[in-house]
Amino acid sequence: MSLNEKITIADIAAHAQVSKSTVSRVLNETTPVAADKREAVLAAMAALNYKPNVFAQSLASGQSLSIGVLTQNFGSPVYDVIMRGVLLRLEETPYSPLFADGRWHPETEQKAIETFLDRRVDGLILIGGYCPEEALEETARRTPLIIVGREVSGLPNHCLNVDNEQGAYAITRYLIDLGHRDIVHITGILAHEDAAQRLQGYRQALLDVGIEPHPDLVIEGNFRRQSGMMATEMLLLRGRPFSAIFCANDQMAFGARLALYRRGIRVPDDVSLVGFDDQPDSAFMTPPLTTMRQPAEEMGRMAATAVLQLIKGVSPDLPLFQTELVIRESVSRHH
């Protein structure tokens, strides 16, 4: 509001006729303060429009009251919703988030983590990412760390995830129940645990109804649109017939959609198409995409809660989130 600046705790102390210590105490509620002095301090703070200097606070207290949040890419669907979840949860606390973007590069991620550590964040939340596992384990040793949307085998108590296998199983099963037998799966990066789990769910669903998964119908993508398109083109080249495509995420489903469009193959009349994630624009695909929804915002909130628990020294509860089938218009019964 006003052109304050430079109002310090000493000014408040003088104005309220108490010592700096007392002001600090009403500010932090560390020690009880007599009601009248307390009122005086509060009044002085209001009158002078006092804002504590965050740097001084952090320096003195040793806490930065900030949480580093690293995402693999701003603007990545789903991940942005997870970020919003973190944000919303943190707003209920004195902590505030510091964000960084790994830009899909492990080195950039590492650098971002170092920067966070330099900034003395009290905790760290990683959303996806490509950072090598050893580096993450090292980081977890140094500071409270929660990883969401990625499974790191060495850090079972730090990862927050969706039940990928179950989700993939359910959506594959959905296709099977509609009569599909030759179902393609375009996977994510198989070195990533979650991509592997989705593949496993797909295989299991087929096996459970007595279908042997055919290697020609599984193609590895990298979670990005372009790879969904390439994979579909490659598939079409192979010539092995299929009636449905299950992409390990919605982005690749968009790529697949375009490849089919180019070949004049109709969705869902000729081929059914499903994704995974339910990113916001999937509802606007032509046709709207049937997919598995992840409770992304909820996961973000939980990640924030968990890292706060770690900071307090409590061991966090990390539930396995369930996905939900969102039926739209990209699937038809096999005929």
Added chain:
Amino acid sequence: MSLNEKITIADIAAHAQVSKSTVSRVLNETTPVAADKREAVLAAMAALNYKPNVFAQSLASGQSLSIGVLTQNFGSPVYDVIMRGVLLRLEETPYSPLFADGRWHPETEQKAIETFLDRRVDGLILIGGYCPEEALEETARRTPLIIVGREVSGLPNHCLNVDNEQGAYAITRYLIDLGHRDIVHITGILAHEDAAQRLQGYRQALLDVGIEPHPDLVIEGNFRRQSGMMATEMLLLRGRPFSAIFCANDQMAFGARLALYRRGIRVPDDVSLVGFDDQPDSAFMTPPLTTMRQPAEEMGRMAATAVLQLIKGVSPDLPLFQTELVIRESVSRHH
């Protein structure tokens, strides 16, 4: 790397047999230091793996070396690319960005700005947003401020923009040149200067070839997918024939696309469709969307450069960026 923590400038001073002042000097290069001492300090810092405490630095120097970057929504296409531009430019400097998300609410934006100010950011970059203009003018008075992707009339020397009118003119003209006469325009929020400019470009293009813009063919949207869909449905209800739709951004084009799909209207065979922005997934629309590309990353970089100039007290150069027509497959010649 190691479990350092707690290495301060005093440790370095002791290790290098100099005073704290000298260490600070080699750190900041404020005053020349004799070569031998300098070496000793550098060696000590390397040996002890010293990392300066950012809070102490900021407290003492009065600079936070951070820039607040507020976007209206993480995950908004185009805006995320602008953010990346800011990020990349800032990486070349000692400054680092602090990000916040306004979540489409003016109040949230205001709060975020307050938080930035509390954190003593040295400068502020706003990307789009709904914050009232007076508040922005007030903010600009208090701290170096650059606004990108939004025109605030009271702050001509703080806004970085694309030539919206020219862009809209060019793409409308493109449709006209392909024989279209009855061209719909789904606008953005007309209270926003950029939306108004795009509308103006559209009108001017029509007028320049002697077509009187028909009010029935202009519908106000709000830049979001849903509104593009609603607008198109309303349009269809009106019954006035048209052969092309120009949406004020790609998001609304996605909405329009879905509405047309639902009615069985083919794109581009029956109706041509164009957008504005060239967000990444527009290339994967079915059919791929013809649109105007904004140099988003470049704008982000420029915004960062400009705010740094403001901080230095230099008056920044704020070029008007030009858009570029990206021709894909959503437009056909009118027959």
Added chain:
DNA sequence: GTAATTTCTGAAACCGATTTCAGAAAATGT
């Protein structure tokens, strides 16, 4: 009514840097 607690309070040290100031050392001038 005095002793023993309990509750508040302020002075001063501290967090980890930067910066002013004055003096020491070295360089330059004549």
Added chain:
DNA sequence: ACATTTTCTGAAATCGGTTTCAGAAATTAC
């Protein structure tokens, strides 16, 4: 060779808070 500058350097103050410690005031105990 001696006076003047210029270049480096360290001691100490400072930034704006938190926290320890010891003492004052208010309670409670007996």
